[in-house]
Amino acid sequence: MNTLPINKVIPELKDILAASTAAVLIAEPGAGKTTGVPPALLDEPWLSGQKILMLEPRRLAARSAASYMARLYGEPVGQTVGYRMRMDTKVSRHTRIEVVTEGVLTRMLQQDPSLEGVGLLIFDEFHERSLHADLGLALALEAQSVLREELRILVMSATLDGERVSALLGGVPVVNCPGRIYPVETIYAPAAALPVEKAAAGAVQRALVEQPGDILVFLPGEREIRRTESELRHSSLASGVVITPLYGQLPQAEQDAAVAAAVPGRRKVVLATSIAETSLTIEGVRTVIDTGLRRTQVFSPRTGMPSLTTVPVSRASADQRQGRAGRTAPGVCYRLWSREEHGRLPENTAPEILEADLAQLALELALWGVPEPSALPWLDAPPAAPYAQATALLRQLGALDAGGAITPHGRSMAALGAHPRIAHMLLRAAALGAAPLACRLAALLQERDLFKGPAAADSDITLRVEALLRFERSADAGGAEAAALRAVVRESRNYLAQLKAAPEGPTGSSGCGLLLSFAYPDRIGQKRGEGAFLLSGGRGAALQPGQPLARSAYIVAAAVDDRATQGRILLAAELAEEELLKHHADRLAEQPEVYWDAGSGSVKKRRRTLLGVLVLKETTHEQPTPEETETLLLSVLASQGLELLPWDKQSQQLRQRMSFMHAWQADWPDVSDEALGASLEAWLKPYIHGMRSLRDLSRVPLPRALEGLLDWKQRQALDQEAPTHITVPSGTRVAVDYSNPLAPALAVRLQEMFGQLDTPRIGGGKVPIVLHLLSPARRPVQVTADLGSFWRSTYFEVKKDLKGRYPKHYWPDDPLQADPTSRVRPRK
Template sequence: MRLPVDECLPELALVLEKGENAVLIAEPGAGKTTRTPLALLKEAWLDGQGILMLEPRRLAARSAAAYMARELGEQVGETVGYRIRMESRTGPQTRITVVTEGILTLMLHNDPALIGTGLIIFDEFHERNLHSDLGLALTRQSQQLLREDLRILVMSATLKEGPVSALLGGAPVIRSQGRIYPVETRYLTERNETPLEVLVQRTVLGALQEHAGNMLVFLPGIREIRRAEQKLAAVDLAGAQVVPLYGAMTQEQQQEAIKALPDRQRKIVLATSIAESSLTVEGITVVIDSGLRRTELFSPRTGMGRLTTVRAARDSADQRRGRAGRTAPGVCYRLWTEEDHRQLKEETPPEMLEADLAPLALALAVWGSPPSELDWLTPPPAGGYAGAVQLLQALGALDEDGRLTGAGREMAGLGLHPRLGRMLLEARRLGHGRLACLLAALLEDSRQLRLGGNDADVRRALAALLAAERGAEGPGAGLTAPGGPAAAAELQPLLRQSRRWAKQLGAGPEPLPQVPEAEAVCGLLLSFAFPDRIGQLRPGGRYLLSGGRGAALPAASPLAGSPYLVAAEVDDEGTEGRIVWAAPLEADHMETYWRPQMKESKRVVWDEATESVRAWRTVMLGAVVYQETPDPKPSREDVLQALLGTIAGGGIGLLPWNAKSRQLQARIQFLARYAPSGDWPDVSDESLQRQAAEWIGPYAAGFRRKADLQKLNLVQMLESLLTWEQKRQLDQEAPALIQVPSGSRIAVVYEGPQAPYISVKLQEMFGQLDTPRLAFGRVPLTLHLLSPAARPVQVTSDLRSFWEHTYFEVKKDLKGRYPKHYWPDDPFAAEATRRVRPGGK
């Protein structure tokens, strides 16, 4: 059968013959994955060399290799083979090797020139996962520096070709036009809040009546697949069989899901994005797309990821739609409206912007080039990359200067995440290498392989895997994968991979420990991989992780109450992470293996309860306080700094303020606003707090308690901040006391909305014609005039106007209430008095 891509393959071969690189854009169903490598295999410019084709998923790699082998009438492992994590089927005659991108990185580390390879094909490059971006950057540099004859071909259905063409030196772009069969697209007519599984059930039933052929339903994850299965099991599907398809299934189960059923029996495949590209689910004519994808968003700030469900972008929706037109005309039901579709992102964000960059940073350290020396479609974010380097230094993969260590090189060669690589190396040193390999295999599939309920205890899963390795029954029956008990076959890939790692480590001959011993060291092994997730129990049952993040166990977890644990997986959502998988860390392991890594420090702090400075000797592992004891003899300097720091942090109220010192503070602030010179000190509480060391430090040597602070003379200390001229101006223009006509010296209040003001009996002001003025004559003094009983009578800042206009009304009232007192008719000429009448009468 002719496929659309066949029409452009001669042009592609010619382009690669004349140049180094090319970009092939071919819509879903065009046949680019399986036809292109075979068509180019006999080109003279290959000169007998091999072809590496990178696929983003293991299932796609297997399927592509199997399809091409069938086209040649051969078995996989002859001319066409594949290499994926945990599995390899190649032979001496293999010339086309389909690999997943992580395999390419390892191959480049072992042989940067890739001798024997003439063409590298990056298939489905629009998915932009971390390894494909890294693989292209490394391959491009290898081509530029070591292998001018090496060809690079990037293939995609939805990729914007301009940037990748430019990255490849202006590589020609070849297009394969059209699908084999047309696909009708249908949208929801309006938005609704119907649960997804109900919407899927309703759409499936309608499509079964209206269309022939098999169905492919795209759902974001295993949980949604299970819910949809339950809903579909409750209705009559006219004999159609419901089949799940996701990454955690065995190879046999996945192959069963994608092949057609006998006797034209219809099939409904409920799949994650694993079915989005590079493989054909046979007989599919109907696609039902939820429009959702599950992704892990990594936070460089916390060093943790958060698994979340988000809207798929338009390029992903187009890929899914194309699945319906691979073998016949089809229809795509999109479970969103056309208006919603217009609002979708155009492209799925590159994984580079969302992922943990530690594997990439280690790969670049082995390669010997920093990110700045490579060509990227999307450069690694600076913050995320810096955090990755810090983690690698904590794991011992890089030294303090960022150079690769011997341990780091060995970690990279294992092909695991650096965390797990560090765990294997440390476990080998302790004689637990083989057990750690089992644990690493378990952790690599931790999102798919999980114990049921709220049990976050890794030890149970490890015990089950250990039992399976021993070939025993019993504990292994408790291990479950999504959907029910895990058959022994489902565990075999994990066991095979653990054996490969054990062989690489030289730990293959190690005897496996019994379950109690394995459970006892499980937390220790995890701590080597997750030194930043060693958790200490806090009040309330929550944990503080050594990296500084708070985390909580699921309700009723058997791990609750463990003094220390190691969180192998944390869902970092919300203000506090949720511990998904963990194991307790024994106290003696904490002391033996992590005490040398702890840092001892002196902590001198203000204690609110005792109102004094307390000193402690603190031993910490990151943010975790492992040990804290009183320090009876802290240095005088440390004590002073703690005291001053408390005042600077808002403890100005600890000082012995009184009316006189507060008035002085207010006078300085008042005159500073009006003084012709602008160099007056800022003596506000906020400023005095900030400058505590400067103005309090010289007076507080040896102080440790609040009682000591009460010895301070704040008036003297504030005055010391002023120059001689400022003191003179302060006494003259903002005096503490004002002498009134009666001879009394009245305190001036410089705080409040009417400041400055004095409160004085009206009779003491007789004979004063005008209001006194302060601040170089710029501010009138407000007068709170009082009755003989010291009760408010009048407030004025214009004394002359009061005498002329208001006094006579006030006099009538006061004379009636206080007849014995002196109430002259002419206040301007009257004698002021502090008594009932002038002269003491």
């Protein structure tokens, strides 16, 4: 132990913690910080009579670190050094170094915010930036500032921006310690387009030939581990090669076997997830094979659903993995990607708090008593949109009241330590005497699918429950995976122990849908097509074709892949309508709705029973009030357009005349589509009272409604300045065309204008009318706004043409002295 690099900085760390209450330690891999720092600080005067609490993110790392430190004291775990994790604790009254996992630290802080008896709180491997680590540090910093000023906090990390953490802790000193890593050669070995399990298996076979010692393979998840294991077992491996999986849900004994040194004469190939990335030294490993992938849950604020996604690792994570090959001797790291691809990897892994489902975080903050995350210090604050969705879910589950304060039910949920959805389901099930089934469901939801191959395509979770019950009765795995079944049985018993419920004998799978509806009230689905469902939260989702569940009127979708426009339902159960109405009565809303029936073109009224966006019942016997009808008619007109109104020739011309006046005098009302549509209530509402349909709208007196926009003076001015007709020299009254308000026009036969020198004007004599001079057949021959100029010049050219085509008509040489006529020739 004396050769560990960490020992060189221990004196500096002691001095800092003796003089202040916080410090940051950046120690490279291999420095020995996890097992070297706690024993070195245990006898400091400021720790007299108190213990060290060290947060270790992963269960396997926590057990391993506690076991190693206990051996340093020559004691079994549980004496001076112990650990505490969910359903597995080894501590005693003599324990002074206690290694805890993340959920446990949160519970300890919630139960005793002052952490009495704890002198030093250590956050190990903080660079992993798990949600619980960020939460634990935020709670601890507030507890330190309010309740325990003397509590020491030490943040330890292998790769992290130490200055950011230092600033969060109040500008405390940062201690840097080099690691002890032997040289590691990096070999870039791109795997082309091979599936990850085939690429990993091929790299293992290559490394067994090229390199000595044991091999550690990093894979994204258990599924890939099992597939790679199968590939290797079906290949021609040399005798003496042992394959050992290593992932979080593996039984403890199998995890310990994977970490232990290989039996002499054998070579070990450890197939691991990111669990082996930090805090563990696997004896004998000289080669690392990195697929460059990790599995993570990414929360979608768009749908309110988390999605388990496989993504590339960051460069920092790749370096951590590479370092596993150089812990005890020089090694080699095969990276199954190219050097160019490496340069495109993100520099660091995104903190979980920025991507995860925040429901559990929001529940913990409510239990702590803070109304908003901003009340606590964060390295990265929870994003607003996912946090708002989390609190909305908690209100839906009854964990928060309308003001955001935690309810007694919410306290009971938090005490279970499970995800709020699962906790709510377990508590509701216990009250109904269905705790054993709920515990089985909770375990199934958190374990990998029991089925593989074609059987896994059926989304009905009751099939999994029945397979589990069969396994519990007879140890018959049937078509399910025995390892997954054992893990589910173990986890369901843990839940039963937490609930203190009797583990009654195996029963049927009846009731799965109801219990899941407690966990997923926002994913109750109503059938809306073949295999398609509308979820109560507003999202659409569908089953794969051909599934019996597709015939169900209602389902509960427990797992949904939301990456497509319509989500794909992965796990679900049928929900009986009577159970839905009975057990979710408090969430049902009675909503009267006045609506536009496009088929009949009329306003109708219905009363709906709603669950979220789902319409469970609907009646249409009520009649809307006149006020409701008026409001909806105006809404329909605003959305569908004013063309629904009876725009006859008179009302159209009136509107055009008013547009003309507005164009030339801004104080006149604007009667454009936009303006009229925005002010329907002001000008139209008085004239639609009692109307309910399109047929009724045909009776709207539009001229009166439009004139209602004008005051008395404007009405007088309208007739004077924008007349409907103008009397031309022949005596004919011709209608003025106001379709272009900037250029009113008059279409009149040329002969009827003989004798008039000037262009007619309107708008108080300011606006010349554009004359469309017509032939005797009423075809346009000239358009002009200057009649005098036309007579002086253009008329004589036009006259030649017209005289040739209409020889019987009157075409005088001097049009200004001629008699105007509407006939072939003027009367004598």
